[in-house]
Amino acid sequence: MPFCLLARATRVPVVLLAGLTFAASLAIASDEAANDAALELGKEVFLNVAAPPCGVCHVLADAEAAGTIAPSLDELQPTFDEVHQAMTSGPGAMPDYSASLSDEEIDAVAAYVSAVAGGN
Numbered sequence: 001m002p003f004c005l006l007a008r009a010t011r012v013p014v015v016l017l018a019g020l021t022f023a024a025s026l027a028i029a030s031d032e033a034a035n036d037a038a039l040e041l042g043k044e045v046f047l048n049v050a051a052p053p054c055g056v057c058h059v060l061a062d063a064e065a066a067g068t069i070a071p072s073l074d075e076l077q078p079t080f081d082e083v084h085q086a087m088t089s090g091p092g093a094m095p096d097y098s099a100s101l102s103d104e105e106i107d108a109v110a111a112y113v114s115a116v117a118g119g120n
């Protein structure tokens with residue numbers, strides 16, 4: 001009888017732990033899927049939605065962008081915040097995209113450029 005109780009007492013945490021591990025791996029998988037979707041949207045906006053498109057002025061190998069008016073993003077390797085800041089303030093000759101693109105589109109471009117800049 002004491003053994004039986006012990007077995008029952010240990011089974012609950014084991015099942016709970018297995019369930020939590022499974023839930024955590026599901027959460028990670030869906031995070032990755034969301035991340036992939038954001039990068040895809042970011043590339044699409046970079047190439048086709050932003051007007052004018054970023055590649056008119058900037059180099060970014062991943063997007064086959066070869067503009068030479070502005071600093072190369074592959075060389076600059078900007079962070080998410082730096083891309084976001086540039087897109088919403090329009091430094092120098094760069095347009096301010098805050099009125100023409102949605103927050104989601106701006107976030108997606110910032111995620112995309114900061115992930116791929118560097119020539120990969």
Ligand code: HEC
Pocket residue numbers: 046050052053054055056057058069070071076078082083086087091092093094095097109113
């Ligand atoms: C009309 C040309 C033009 C277009 C289009 C353009 N940029 Fe720029 N961008 C510039 C110029 C010029 C600079 C340098 C500004 C300065 O510092 O004087 C710059 C700077 C930047 C920087 C660096 C900011 C920093 O912190 O130094 C980033 C990042 C950037 N652009 C990203 C983008 C993205 C992403 C897009 C598309 C949504 C884009 N640019 C579209 C001209 C452009």
